[in-house]
Amino acid sequence: xxxxxxxxxxxxxxxxxxxxxxxxxxxxxxxxxxxxxxxxxxxxxxxxxxxxxxxxxxxxxxxxxxxxxxxxxxxxxxxxxxxxxxxxxxxxxxxxxxxxxxxxxxxxxxxxxxxxxxxxxxxxxxxxxxxxxxxxxxxxxxxxxxxxxxxxxxxxxxxx
Amino acid sequence: xxxxxxxxxxxxxxxxxxxxxxxxxxxxxxxxxxxxxxxxxxxxxxxxxxxxxxxxxxxxxxxxxxxxxxxxxxxxxxxxxxxxxxxxxxxxxxxxxxxxxxxxxxxxxxxxxxxxxxxxxxxxxxxxxxxxxxxxxxxxxxxxxxxxxxxxxxxxxxxxxxxxxxxxxxxxxxxxxxxxxxxxxxxxxxxxxxxxxxxxxxxxxxxxxxxxxxxxxxxxxxxxxxxxxxxxxxxxxxxxxxxxxxxxxxxxxxxxxxxxxxxxxxxxxxxxxxxxxxxxxxxxxxxxxxxxxxxxxxxxxxxxxxxxxxxxxxxxxxxxxxxxxxxxxxxxxxxxxxxxxxxxxxxxxxxxxxxxxxxxxxxxxxxxxxxxxxxxxxxxxxxxxxxxxxxxxxxxxxxxxxxxxxxxxxxxxxxxxxxxxxxxxxxxxxxxxxxxxxxxxxxxxxxxxxxxxxxxxxxxxxxxxxxxxxxxxxxxxxxxxxxxxxxxxxxxxxxxxxxxxxxxxxxxxxxxxxxxxxxx
Ligand code: SF4
Numbered sequence: 022x023x024x025x026x027x028x029x030x031x032x033x034x035x036x037x038x039x040x041x042x043x044x045x046x047x048x049x050x051x052x053x054x055x056x057x058x059x060x061x062x063x064x065x066x067x068x069x070x071x072x073x074x075x076x077x078x079x080x081x082x083x084x085x086x087x088x089x090x091x092x093x094x095x096x097x098x099x100x101x102x103x104x105x106x107x108x109x110x111x112x113x114x115x116x117x118x119x120x121x122x123x124x125x126x127x128x129x130x131x132x133x134x135x136x137x138x139x140x141x142x143x144x145x146x147x148x149x150x151x152x153x154x155x156x157x158x159x160x161x162x163x164x165x166x167x168x169x170x171x172x173x174x175x176x177x178x179x180x181x
Numbered sequence: 182x183x184x185x186x187x188x189x190x191x192x193x194x195x196x197x198x199x200x201x202x203x204x205x206x207x208x209x210x211x212x213x214x215x216x217x218x219x220x221x222x223x224x225x226x227x228x229x230x231x232x233x234x235x236x237x238x239x240x241x242x243x244x245x246x247x248x249x250x251x252x253x254x255x256x257x258x259x260x261x262x263x264x265x266x267x268x269x270x271x272x273x274x275x276x277x278x279x280x281x282x283x284x285x286x287x288x289x290x291x292x293x294x295x296x297x298x299x300x301x302x303x304x305x306x307x308x309x310x311x312x313x314x315x316x317x318x319x320x321x322x323x324x325x326x327x328x329x330x331x332x333x334x335x336x337x338x339x340x341x342x343x344x345x346x347x348x349x350x351x352x353x354x355x356x357x358x359x360x361x362x363x364x365x366x367x368x369x370x371x372x373x374x375x376x377x378x379x380x381x382x383x384x385x386x387x388x389x390x391x392x393x394x395x396x397x398x399x400x401x402x403x404x405x406x407x408x409x410x411x412x413x414x415x416x417x418x419x420x421x422x423x424x425x426x427x428x429x430x431x432x433x434x435x436x437x438x439x440x441x442x443x444x445x446x447x448x449x450x451x452x453x454x455x456x457x458x459x460x461x462x463x464x465x466x467x468x469x470x471x472x473x474x475x476x477x478x479x480x481x482x483x484x485x486x487x488x489x490x491x492x493x494x495x496x497x498x499x500x501x502x503x504x505x506x507x508x509x510x511x512x513x514x515x516x517x518x519x520x521x522x523x524x525x526x527x528x529x530x531x532x533x534x535x536x537x538x539x540x541x542x543x544x545x546x547x548x549x550x551x552x553x554x555x556x557x558x559x560x561x562x563x564x565x566x567x568x569x570x571x572x573x574x575x576x577x578x579x580x581x582x583x584x585x586x587x588x589x590x591x592x593x594x595x596x597x598x599x600x601x602x603x604x605x606x607x608x609x610x611x612x613x614x615x616x617x618x619x620x621x622x623x624x625x626x627x628x629x630x631x632x633x634x635x636x637x638x639x640x641x642x643x644x645x646x647x648x649x650x651x652x653x654x655x656x657x658x659x660x661x662x663x664x665x666x667x668x669x670x671x672x673x674x675x676x677x678x679x680x681x682x683x684x685x686x687x688x689x690x691x692x693x694x695x696x697x698x699x700x701x
């Protein structure tokens with residue numbers, strides 16, 4: 022199966038989920054909390070003509086105030102901690118947080134040091150972890166689907 | 182007379198000690214004389230200063246050392262001045278007033294080691310933010326990496342431009358696009374920018390301290406993650422420094438493979454930069470086309486090495502995997518990519534709406550570029566004829582033919598053209614390396630790295646990358662990393678002057694600066 026076929030199948034499933042839960046599209050704000058920039062390479066790849074996630078109803082938006090989900094990369098550095106917190110608070114509820122990449126999951130190779138707080142969940146609540154260094158675009162799309170499942174459960178349990 | 186002899190003659194008894202290892206000559210000198218000597222080497226011998234770093238040697242002789250590294254491409258040599266600074270009197274004369282490119286290095290040393298450059302024109306903090314307590318310096322040996330210093334009150338004072346109709350626009354650290362975090366403070370009068378101040382180091386991850394706290398085999402992986410899209414360049418530079426210390430001769434096949442990987446990395450980075458410029462002038466067709474080409478290279482990378490960003494291939498002593506079996510596939514894919522890329526460039530250069538925005542935009546004049554030691558394609562687009570692949574050759578570059586592309590205009594257009602031509606040179610290099618791929622081993626086995634120190638240098642897609650490593654007891658004692666962006670960031674403050682705010686993103690993109698590599 023080519024990359025294109027893979028994405029087509031995953032994308033359609035993702036699209037159905039988005040329609041079910043949001044009745045519209047999913048708006049994502051990406052936050053680099055201190056990544057090495059390779060995770061950004063893959064987030065940017067999601068919008069290239071091969072993956073083109075826009076066609077499945079996913080939009081990467083310019084402000085947290087427009088976002089349903091934060092996609093956070095990197096270990097949270099001491100110097101970015103406050104900015105991440107402010108971004109989280111600026112995002113309207115119900116909101117989802119996806120930690121993208123090994124660093125965001127648990128600090129990765131940068132660990133927990135004077136300069137790095139470790140994973141994103143040390144600072145804000147995380148709904149889904151997307152491992153990989155960096156995760157391939159396919160893995161990111163899969164991670165987004167898992168996040169949506171989680172939101173669906175939450176809605177059913179009337180948690181949000 | 183060579184440079185070392187000239188220095189000795191000029192400063193005779195003031196040079197306290199001379200030692201040579203590999204192509205590096207270390208001159209220990211009196212700290213009172215450092216300004217004069219740097220000035221002499223820089224202005225009289227005309228050698229650029231490529232790195233300044235400190236080491237904490239209090240355990241050995243009770244002092245700190247600062248090293249000033251000059252590069253002499255004529256003989257592929259490095260001259261390193263070294264001064265000693267006592268703990269009780271942690272001050273030394275600043276050279277920034279004579280050599281502008283020393284600016285950030287001295288401020289970095291001030292934050293990381295607590296050594297104060299006296300007479301520095303801008304002694305504000307750089308890496309330690311205002312909420313960092315005074316007197317705490319992470320790279321001192323008695324600072325434990327796990328320490329979490331408390332946050333204190335403090336304020337960072339920006340330069341202010343005042344006058345009727347002057348407004349400030351603060352941008353960042355969280356930006357609107359998918360880019361890394363950093364802060365920009367514009368002062369504008371209407372649309373034109375009359376001043377820009379950048380504030381970075383939001384992504385400071387304590388990399389240099391981490392190197393001292395992890396095992397040597399893990400360190401290569403850390404090097405790959407300093408500036409993610411320049412993974413190969415960082416890994417190769419790190420490995421080269423280690424191999425120099427260990428006196429290893431890398432098998433020719435490994436050197437060829439390294440060259441191929443380095444050039445693949447250059448190709449996808451340069452195409453990405455061109456895509457970014459097309460995006461920022463809202464030329465969507467060009468951007469989509471360029472982004473597709475970049476994706477083609479990333480997929481080729483993955484097929485050949487298992488990693489879209491070519492990670493995990495390098496190791497101390499050579500490379501981990503062979504790619505020789507994929508020769509035909511690489512050649513075929515690259516020829517298609519190159520054909521499409523040429524078409525794309527023709528398209529871009531015949532699109533007036535794009536050319537209008539990039540010609541004469543974001544000029545960096547040659548004297549500014551020289552003064553700040555701007556490196557890589559950005560420097561070459563401002564007339565600096567400098568490329569480490571030719572100047573301090575490494576891997577297998579000595580064996581191949583390639584042109585170093587230089588332009589004089591210094592604007593966004595020149596930087597685009599330099600990158601575009603470099604892509605074609607890179608394809609040529611990969612072809613040569615594949616056609617002449619020697620048989621033999623992929624790596625030499627290394628059990629233990631002896632005690633020693635050495636420089637590694639490499640021309641990353643963004644420009645010269647430098648590592649200086651000291652090992653002791655099979656561990657890294659000190660690892661100084663100098664990413665090209667650390668040299669280039671300040672040039673943006675000049676490039677934007679007299680340009681309009683809407684052109685800032687294009688200028689920024691054309692400089693292709695890494696935040697993570699800069700902040701470390
Ligand atoms: S997970 Fe890997 S690619 Fe992503 S920021 Fe961390 S080191 Fe970089």
